Ligand SMILES: Nc1ncnc2c1ncn2[C@@H]1O[C@H](COP(=O)(O)OP(=O)(O)O)[C@@H](O)[C@H]1O
């Protein structure tokens with residue numbers, strides 16, 4: 034069913050990672066990505082992978098959930114793997130048949146890339162799995178607030194994102210309901226030619242658009258009734274605070290980053 | 301034979317996630333042909349989830365559903381035919397309207413059934429008359445109509461499929477008292493003229509009490525009881541404990557009973573209460 038799509042895939046919990054300040058999480062995720070791209074050798078990358086695994090275990094996100102988020106990028110991993118395997122022709126030859134040549138460097142790079150992409154996905158999914166979308170946009174707004182000085186509408190952008198995120202589940206639910214209602218009237222969305230299936234979407238899209246416009250209007254009205262007038266002078270109910278967990282996370286990440294850099298210099 | 305039958309029907313939303321919710325829990329019931337059933341229960345008790353199993357929109361997590369003795373989900377290709385047999389009107393059905401005219405919207409279901417144009421035309425007119433929709437409204441866009449009229453169009457869209465069983469999820473919710481009265485009265489009339497099975501979901505006892513032959517009470521996903529209206533209201537205390545209000549008139553008469561008035565039957569409709577009072581007054585006058 035349409036509900037199985039996990040967007041804004043927050044997985045509530047109480048692990049130290051969940052308790053971190055979302056701003057720190059975003060910064061450290063960025064550091065983590067830099068770390069992955071800095072590592073030049075497989076050893077450096079293994080340090081990055083270790084970092085990924087450790088944070089993954091601390092977060093207590095179910096293994097199954099992580100596999101699910103890796104599934105969609107499996108084709109990309111396989112594709113880059115194959116590309117590296119067949120198109121890197123330098124190094125010692127393992128295997129040669131007609132135009133296909135597989136060398137040790139090819140194998141190394143293929144594995145290296147695959148591990149890098151997997152770590153990248155796991156690391157960044159951890160951010161969205163452990164942070165509620167609202168916290169996330171809040172943190173983004175705070176992190177980007179210096180840009181207000183150069184007239185970037187940071188608050189408006191963040192508000193747009195918050196509203197969009199807030200309404201994704203609502204729209205999914207609504208779509209589900211409308212689909213059920215039309216199915217109850219015998220709508221057939223699964224069989225037939227492409228043209229027929231595209232046409233079968235009309236009974237779903239029209240009510241969905243109508244209700245989205247209605248909702249937008251209602252929300253705008255409700256916001257105005259509560260005197261919303263943009264970000265200026267607005268205070269927050271939930272202040273973001275840094276705590277000991279964040280300090281530990283900084284030190285922990287710094288350690289691994291230092292390890293990667295050191296390995297780069299040594300090797 | 302029972303037209304709807306379930307055996308140990310259980311449905312769990314989001315199984316295996318932290319949001320897991322057992323919405324329907326081990327329900328076995330039978331509904332006979334030609335009955336008018338009221339389904340009642342607190343918000344979130346699983347009414348909507350239950351009825352979506354009756355036309356194969358939801359697949360049971362465990363247990364089975366039989367329509368006319370046919371077990372659903374054994375053959376997925378049969379589900380569409382089942383949906384023509386068991387018509388389901390969702391809550392706030394006016395939000396499903398999409399066509400440019402009411403006529404075309406009501407035609408959507410019958411067209412999916414593959415009926416001939418003349419048959420479709422006949423059914424649309426019948427259904428429109430049944431829900432009290434004036435014929436000049438049929439050519440208008442459904443988006444121009446009032447809320448109550450839109451709802452009639454949506455209900456007509458399912459009635460035009462002439463289902464053997466018609467199920468309506470809170471058909472009167474969000475309407476003013478007069479609108480409620482009209483919709484429910486119209487459903488009663490539909491029930492009497494078509495002699496089909498009708499099931500009305502509601503969380504208002506007053507509405508249900510007046511129309512249903514039998515009442516199905518849901519409580520926290522479980523079947524509390526499925527029994528004749530009178531027998532259900534005899535358990536007023538349990539219903540109140542569940543957070544369901546029994547009709548005001550029933551409450552008045554149970555108080556009177558407590559005060560020593562001899563009444564042998566439960567009272568749950570105003571006309572019956574009036575009759576009873578008149579009888580009593582007559583008897584007292586004859587004595588006095
Ligand atoms: N699509 C859904 N996803 C997850 N949980 C749901 C969904 N629909 C209903 N529920 C939950 O299932 C329970 C029963 O809901 P529902 O059948 O709609 O009750 P009712 O119609 O009696 O108000 C509620 O606790 C509700 O939160």
Ligand SMILES: [Mg+2]
Pocket residue numbers: 347348349391469
């Ligand atoms: Mg409901």
